[in-house]
Amino acid sequence: MGEFDLIDSCFAGKGGKPRAFTLLGIGDDASIHQPAAGMELVVSTDASLAGVHWPMDLPVAIAAGRAVCSALSDLAAMGAEPLSCWLNVMAEDTDAVEQMGLGATAALLRHDVELVGGDTTRSPCNALAVTVAGQLPAGSAMRRDAALADDDVWLCGRVGFHASGLQQWLTGEKDGCFVVEFTHIEPLLRQGVMLREQGVRCCMDISDGLLQDAEHLARASGVGMDIELSLLPDWSQLVAELGEAKALQNAAHGGEDYALLFTAPAGKTLDQACRIGRCRSQPGVALRLHGDLITVEKSGYDHFK
Structure with a gap:
């Protein structure tokens, strides 16, 4: 199976349901988005590498699900509603692509996050880079710099x-x-x-x-x-x-x-x-x-x- 067949098989149409936030999703050179009126966009990105972020004997499907959830946790920390994900998969072979696709898209489906883009490439070791976006009412984000003495x-x-x-x-x-x-x-x-x-x-x-x-x-x-x-x-x-x-x-x-x-x-x-x-x-x-x-x-x- 070639790269574009893999993308269609493993990623296209997978994950959570389409959102009004996404004007153009997976399949083009880039995605296009429009936050709802009065909302702010919250974006986070994370990388995960075999042998560094997960043991080499951990199934890559499990590792991919963990990588997605790790990125989504940053949105949780800000209090954002998750909307979309961009997934870059670096894999040793096509089987690893398929397994990482299964694990990642299962996590996205579980949390109703739309997959709107990404990339696949062959790599000497398995790795993922995950970018996620969410939204929240303007000015309401939870931040690290807002604690006060006696809180x-x-x-x-x-x-x-x-x-x-x-x-x-x-x-x-x-x-x-x-x-x-x-x-x-x-x-x-x-x-x-x-x-x-x-x-x-x-x-x-x-x-x-x-x-x-x-x-x-x-x-x-x-x-x-x-x-x-x-x-x-x-x-x-x-x-x-x-x-x-x-x-x-x-x-x-x-x-x-x-x-x-x-x-x-x-x-x-x-x-x-x-x-x-x-x-x-x-x-x-x-x-x-x-x-x-x-x-x-x-x-x-x-x-x-």
């Missing part, structure tokens, strides 16, 4: 479970209790929109580890944070399965959980989230366990360290 710190979703699943996969425990947390990540799109509609203005997703991403958010906002790890969702389950030391490491530094870390004025009540700490005027992020200040060795993920 409460909240978490929607769980941390530490993805890293635990990856560790089980890498050690051959393919049926381990956490593996599904690694193989099938899901962006919290509905929750992101809900938080924005409830007035949250500061948020980011956890992709590089709770501590590292909390430091990113705090630095962008010019505040510090105190975070109490015992308040994390399902913390007792993580400790019961891993022991306290490993649970601390995975929760603080594991990464790729795609939970939503956000702040809100003190005393505000929010659904489907846990209050885990407080912002303060002094810079830096402090981790506590049952009130005691702790240090958890190992930094979050950095591609160039």
Whole structure:
């Protein structure tokens, strides 16, 4: 099967339903889009490479679905409604193209995101580049730089479970209790929109580890944070399965959980989230366990360290 037959077979007409946002979609030199009146366009892009972002023995269909969901999580962090996706597939052979197409378009269909363009090319190793677009009412985006001293710190979703699943996969425990947390990540799109509609203005997703991403958010906002790890969702389950030391490491530094870390004025009540700490005027992020200040060795993920 040639390149253009592959595109027609694997990608054309796949994914979510066509949107009014798209004036011209897949099949031309470029796509054309028109955001609705009063809406702002939110765009994010992500790259995913075999051996770097996923283990070499992970089926590429699963890897492609993970790559799409990782990109969509950035839209969730902004509170955007997802609309469209551009998918660039770099594959070792036609079978890999077909499998990545299956995994990617299944994720797009699950979240009702239209596939409007992309590219395919042969590559020495399998990789994907995913660009996604969404929209939200003008001026309403949740950003990293909007936290204030004395805001409460909240978490929607769980941390530490993805890293635990990856560790089980890498050690051959393919049926381990956490593996599904690694193989099938899901962006919290509905929750992101809900938080924005409830007035949250500061948020980011956890992709590089709770501590590292909390430091990113705090630095962008010019505040510090105190975070109490015992308040994390399902913390007792993580400790019961891993022991306290490993649970601390995975929760603080594991990464790729795609939970939503956000702040809100003190005393505000929010659904489907846990209050885990407080912002303060002094810079830096402090981790506590049952009130005691702790240090958890190992930094979050950095591609160039």
